[in-house]
Amino acid sequence: MSETQKSIPIGKLLRAENSNFVAGCRVRELDTPALGALVKVKLEDQSEIYGLITNILINDDSLVRQLVSGVSIPTEYTADNRYNRNLPVEIHVLTVGYSQNGSISHRLPPRPPLSLDELHLCNPDELCHFTSLNEQSYLRHILRLLDQPVEELLAAHLRQAKSAHETADDSAWYEQACQKMITLLRDDYPRLTTVLDVLTDLERE
Amino acid sequence: MENQTLTQNTTIGYVIGGGLEANLEVRLTVPPQEVQEGAFVVVDSNNWRFFGLVTDLRLTAIDEHYANQLNSERFAPHLADYLNEQTLFTNLAIMPVLMKEKGPDLASPDYSAWRREHTEDPSPMPVKTIPNHHAAVKLADRADIADIFGEENNKEIFRVGSTREQDHPVCLNLDKFVQRSSGIFGTTGSGKSFLARMILAGLIHADHASTLIFDMHNEYGIDSTSSDTGDAVVGLKGKFSNKVRLVGLGAGTKFGNQQPDYTLEVSHSDITVEDVLQLTQILNLKETTATTLDKLESEFHEDWFTRFMQMNVGAVVENEEGKTEPAPDSVAFWARQAGIHPGAAEALRSKLNRLFNRPYLTDAPASSGLNAIITSLQDKRHVVLSFGKYDNELDYLLVTNLITRKIRDTWERSTEDFHSGNGQEPRPLVVVVEEAHKLLNREMASQTIFSTIAREMRKYYVTLLIIDQRPSQIYDEVMSQLGTRISGSLGDENDINAVLSGLPGRGGLRGMLAKLQPKEEVLMLGWGVPMPIPIRSRRYDQQFWVDLLGNEHKPQTTKEFNSFLGMDDDSD
Numbered sequence: 001m002s003e004t005q006k007s008i009p010i011g012k013l014l015r016a017e018n019s020n021f022v023a024g025c026r027v028r029e030l031d032t033p034a035l036g037a038l039v040k041v042k043l044e045d046q047s048e049i050y051g052l053i054t055n056i057l058i059n060d061d062s063l064v065r066q067l068v069s070g071v072s073i074p075t076e077y078t079a080d081n082r083y084n085r086n087l088p089v090e091i092h093v094l095t096v097g098y099s100q101n102g103s104i105s106h107r108l109p110p111r112p113p114l115s116l117d118e119l120h121l122c123n124p125d126e127l128c129h130f131t132s133l134n135e136q137s138y139l140r141h142i143l144r145l146l147d148q149p150v151e152e153l154l155a156a157h158l159r160q161a162k163s164a165h166e167t168a169d170d171s172a173w174y175e176q177a178c179q180k181m182i183t184l185l186r187d188d189y190p191r192l193t194t195v196l197d198v199l200t201d202l203e204r205e
Numbered sequence: 206m207e208n209q210t211l212t213q214n215t216t217i218g219y220v221i222g223g224g225l226e227a228n229l230e231v232r233l234t235v236p237p238q239e240v241q242e243g244a245f246v247v248v249d250s251n252n253w254r255f256f257g258l259v260t261d262l263r264l265t266a267i268d269e270h271y272a273n274q275l276n277s278e279r280f281a282p283h284l285a286d287y288l289n290e291q292t293l294f295t296n297l298a299i300m301p302v303l304m305k306e307k308g309p310d311l312a313s314p315d316y317s318a319w320r321r322e323h324t325e326d327p328s329p330m331p332v333k334t335i336p337n338h339h340a341a342v343k344l345a346d347r348a349d350i351a352d353i354f355g356e357e358n359n360k361e362i363f364r365v366g367s368t369r370e371q372d373h374p375v376c377l378n379l380d381k382f383v384q385r386s387s388g389i390f391g392t393t394g395s396g397k398s399f400l401a402r403m404i405l406a407g408l409i410h411a412d413h414a415s416t417l418i419f420d421m422h423n424e425y426g427i428d429s430t431s432s433d434t435g436d437a438v439v440g441l442k443g444k445f446s447n448k449v450r451l452v453g454l455g456a457g458t459k460f461g462n463q464q465p466d467y468t469l470e471v472s473h474s475d476i477t478v479e480d481v482l483q484l485t486q487i488l489n490l491k492e493t494t495a496t497t498l499d500k501l502e503s504e505f506h507e508d509w510f511t512r513f514m515q516m517n518v519g520a521v522v523e524n525e526e527g528k529t530e531p532a533p534d535s536v537a538f539w540a541r542q543a544g545i546h547p548g549a550a551e552a553l554r555s556k557l558n559r560l561f562n563r564p565y566l567t568d569a570p571a572s573s574g575l576n577a578i579i580t581s582l583q584d585k586r587h588v589v590l591s592f593g594k595y596d597n598e599l600d601y602l603l604v605t606n607l608i609t610r611k612i613r614d615t616w617e618r619s620t621e622d623f624h625s626g627n628g629q630e631p632r633p634l635v636v637v638v639e640e641a642h643k644l645l646n647r648e649m650a651s652q653t654i655f656s657t658i659a660r661e662m663r664k665y666y667v668t669l670l671i672i673d674q675r676p677s678q679i680y681d682e683v684m685s686q687l688g689t690r691i692s693g694s695l696g697d698e699n700d701i702n703a704v705l706s707g708l709p710g711r712g713g714l715r716g717m718l719a720k721l722q723p724k725e726e727v728l729m730l731g732w733g734v735p736m737p738i739p740i741r742s743r744r745y746d747q748q749f750w751v752d753l754l755g756n757e758h759k760p761q762t763t764k765e766f767n768s769f770l771g772m773d774d775d776s777d
Contacts, residue, residue: 179287186292189268193279196288200281 007120008032011091013041016112019095019144021051023119024088027081030056033091036156038122038130041113047100049109050122050130051093052141052157054148061087091119094145096138097130104130106138124164131161132173136180143184150191154181155198214343214371218297220248220336228260228713229335231297231342237262243717243728243739244370245345246299250336252319254307256329256345256353258737260713261298268292299342300713302736303329303353329353329735347373353735359753363407365400365691365729366740375729375740379407382689382733383414383635386659386669390676390704391693396724398424399745400693401672402441405637409445410753414633415582416670417612418589419605421596421639426451426589427460441589444750450581450588452574454604455565458593469574469590470567471607473514474507480607481557483652487599488556493549500543511568514561518551559599578608579615585632598643602653605644609636609654613662620665631666641671642678650680659686676703689733693742694721705730710737 010033011025021041025033033039033053040048060068064081067073098109122130131138142154158177165173178199185192217240223229229248233240240259248255266272271292276285306327309315329352345353345368354376355362361380367373382404389404391397402425408416418425418441426449427440442451442463453465478498485494501509516539520532531537531547540550560566581588590608592600612634622628638644638655650656659669660682671687673679677699685707692704701718705711708730717739718728730737743749 175283175287178284179291182284182287182291186267186288189270192288193270196280196284199284200279203281 007040007123007126009118010039010121011088011119013113013115013117013119014088014090015115018108018112019141020054021049021093021095021113023091023093025091025119026083027058027085027089028083030089032121034156034160036153036158036160038096038127038157038161039091039093040120040122040126041117042120043113043117047098047109049095049113050097050099050104050138051095052153053091054094054145054153055090055092057090057092059087059090093119094141096141104133106134106141124167127161127164128168128170128173131165131177132170136177139177139180140184151194151198154195155202158199159202214346216341216343217246218342220250220338220340220342221296222338223298224335225301225332229257229299229301231299233262233295233297237264237295239370240297240344241369242720245350245368245738246297246342247345247349248299248301248336248340248342249307250340252306252308253334253336254305254349255301255332255336255340256303256305256349256736257299257301258713258717259297260300260710260716263296263298264293265296266293297342298713300710301332301335302710304332304334305329305352344370345373346371350375354738359410361411361413363404363411364743364752365404366727366742369726369739369741372741375738377404377407377689377691377729377734379404379411380413383408383633383668383670385663385688385732386671386686387689387691387731387733388641388676388684388687388704389670389672389691390674390695390700391727392674392696392700392723394723395674395693395695395721396727396742397672397674397693399438400691400727400742401425401637401670402438403743403745403749404670404691405441406444406749406753408635409441409448409587412448412585414635415585416587416635416637417578417582417608418587418637419601419608419639420589420591421601423460423591423593423596424639425637426591427463438745439750441587444754445587448587450578450586452578452588452590454590454592454595454600456567456571458591460591460593465591467572467574467577469578469604470565470570470572471575471604472570472573473510473566473568475575475607475611476510476560476566477610478502478509479610479652480603481560483606483649484560484599484602485652486648487602488559490556491549491552493546494553497540497545497550497553500545504543513554513557516554518554560603563595563600563603565595565600565604575608575611579611582612582634583615583619583632601640602644602649605638606654609658612636612667613654613658613665616662616665616667633666633668635668635670637670637672639672641669641673642675645671645679645683647678647680650683656680656683659683676700679703681706687731689729689731691727691729692718692721693727694723695719708737 011023014022014024035053037053039053040050042048067077095108097104097106142150162174217235218231218233221230221232242259244259246257246259276288308319350373355378357364357374357376361378362376363379364374365377366375368375389397389401405416420426426442428443429438431438442449450466453468456468456470458465458468481498482495501513505512516536517534518536520535521529522532524530536551536554537547540547578588616631619628619631623630644653644655655669658667684703690704695701695718701715705714714737721728725741726739727742728739
């Protein structure tokens with residue numbers, strides 16, 4: 001694996017359950033993770049748990065509340081708050097699969113990752129490999145989300161994955177993914193048409 | 206087409222629901238344009254093969270919202286295509302008609318055990334169960350159609366046409382066709398006459414039954430010209446000169462250059478009271494007619510017609526007292542003697558003038574055409590009685606009834622002799638009646654002989670083949686007796702209902718019948734065919750005769766050979 005293709009560490013685990021987990025990172029490290037990105041956590045037994053970033057949450061605290069309610073905030077206060085703040089940015093991840101003994105599955109892992117396990121952003125090779133397997137069945141996990149803009153998440157993920165696959169000369173992947181999504185969502189007319197609206201907008205950009 | 210016989214057709218869909226009553230519901234997996242209403246399909250399920258007809262095609266959607274908007278305008282084209290593929294469907298309604306046990310697959314280990322139990326191939330039977338969910342549906346291939354309708358043998362298994370989708374031959378078993386009375390229907394211009402000609406040619410060629418054709422409009426026996434295309438149309442006499450007797454009505458009748466084999470003149474003594482009574486409507490006879498005619502017959506027996514004709518109307522003489530009274534040769538004189546009202550008798554005599562004037566009714570015919578017809582039919586020949594110039598309703602009614610009554614008497618007698626061991630089995634006879642509604646309408650059916658034939662004569666080896674454009678005008682009792690019905694396009698709703706009367710699955714067949722293409726397509730249904738099927742009709746042309754009779758005239762010279770191949774002779 002080349003240097004540029006290494007997985008990039010983007011945070012450490014705060015809390016987890018089988019179907020989702022939350023990692024934290026410093027505010028100044030927030031330039032890498034993005035909504036819909038494929039991430040993974042490597043466990044001690046060398047197995048890996050894969051997920052999609054579904055939400056990035058920036059919490060407030062009493063100091064921020066005081067600063068916001070002030071008349072004006074000095075620049076150094078803002079910089080101090082960004083770089084030295086000891087409250088992490090929360091990265092919410094939806095579990096979409098795992099690998100064990102080198103074999104990838106799109107089912108949920110037997111156990112969740114542990115606190116302080118390191119979260120990595122998957123590189124394009126890993127993204128292409130994971131998303132090509134099992135007729136893209138990992139997409140079904142996205143439909144489990146409630147109270148989230150699923151359409152936007154899907155669109156964000158498909159855009160990143162499409163770009164990675166096209167770079168790898170695989171333009172068929174995106175077509176298959178669109179068909180898979182229609183298969184999964186065709187019984188939910190409002191949701192499917194919203195996803196297709198978003199994708200249509202994306203393609204017309 | 207030969208290649209298709211070897212190729213099993215591909216799947217066009219799968220069963221998703223339905224039943225025996227409500228038809229099978231099938232999800233179509235090919236574009237709807239590849240399947241037509243009336244298509245003959247097979248459904249394989251476990252060890253059984255089901256045969257059915259497509260009775261309806263219906264557009265449907267997973268959610269009606271997907272169908273209600275134009276997806277291609279709202280979404281990117283490829284997304285709209287994928288969406289339409291997965292959410293919009295066509296469903297077929299299939300009327301299951303027959304089923305047949307086909308046994309396990311040949312390659313299956315169970316096959317040999319099944320074959321031991323079934324030494325003969327099972328035959329198709331009416332459906333009593335249904336295929337499984339998701340059973341594959343295919344268009345019937347040539348072998349399936351031959352399995353149901355038979356393989357053409359240039360005899361009694363006669364090719365009537367071919368399937369509309371894949372042009373596979375569809376045959377009719379002519380022996381079965383003539384076992385019961387049958388009908389050929391269609392509006393003017395639907396190709397009914399050509400179809401009738403073809404089937405008659407098939408019947409004459411197979412020669413398992415004699416045919417007597419009442420050719421009211423001189424269409425069947427002699428060569429003529431198509432009213433639509435102006436092309437020459439070969440008559441049955443021209444092609445079967447030895448088997449067919451062409452009979453002209455009236456002495457001296459000729460058809461252009463064609464001479465009839467003999468002519469038919471009817472002796473007055475052959476006319477019965479019944480023959481006149483069934484003309485009640487057309488001659489506008491009164492209720493008293495029957496009494497008068499009975500009296501005439503009881504007094505003069507078989508001479509009644511001649512004697513009544515010889516009586517004068519209104520002839521008077523002066524008696525000794527100087528008073529005028531009916532002359533002894535007058536109608537009134539006879540009526541008084543017979544105790545009949547003279548006015549009624551005179552009115553009847555006047556009305557019968559139309560009969561007395563018919564030139565083909567003579568007191569002493571030169572030859573007995575009537576007996577010659579009967580003898581020809583008994584001798585396994587076929588008779589085309591062309592009405593020539595006598596093509597009005599009165600002539601048609603009178604002559605057809607008169608001959609048919611004679612036939613009934615003869616065939617009944619022969620059958621009784623046969624059953625009592627005193628004779629040969631009678632030759633089956635098909636009486637072909639054009640413009641059948643004139644003879645078999647509600648008012649006439651009780652009076653004419655034809656309804657009796659349709660109802661009862663099967664056991665006496667006589668059946669009817671009626672050819673008509675207004676089946677709704679034919680008496681229901683008669684329609685219900687028609688075993689096989691072959692219909693071209695019919696415009697009128699009542700006619701369509703009449704053709705389908707008494708048949709199962711009328712709802713599905715009605716649409717099929719209403720949408721037949723004139724001159725091209727016909728629907729075969731009823732007792733004589735294993736299942737209803739719309740077909741593209743065979744063409745009545747030179748090729749038809751070559752197929753049926755072989756190439757009679759082989760080319761002898763280079764010029765003829767080139768002409769035979771369709772090439773111009775440019776040697777000179």
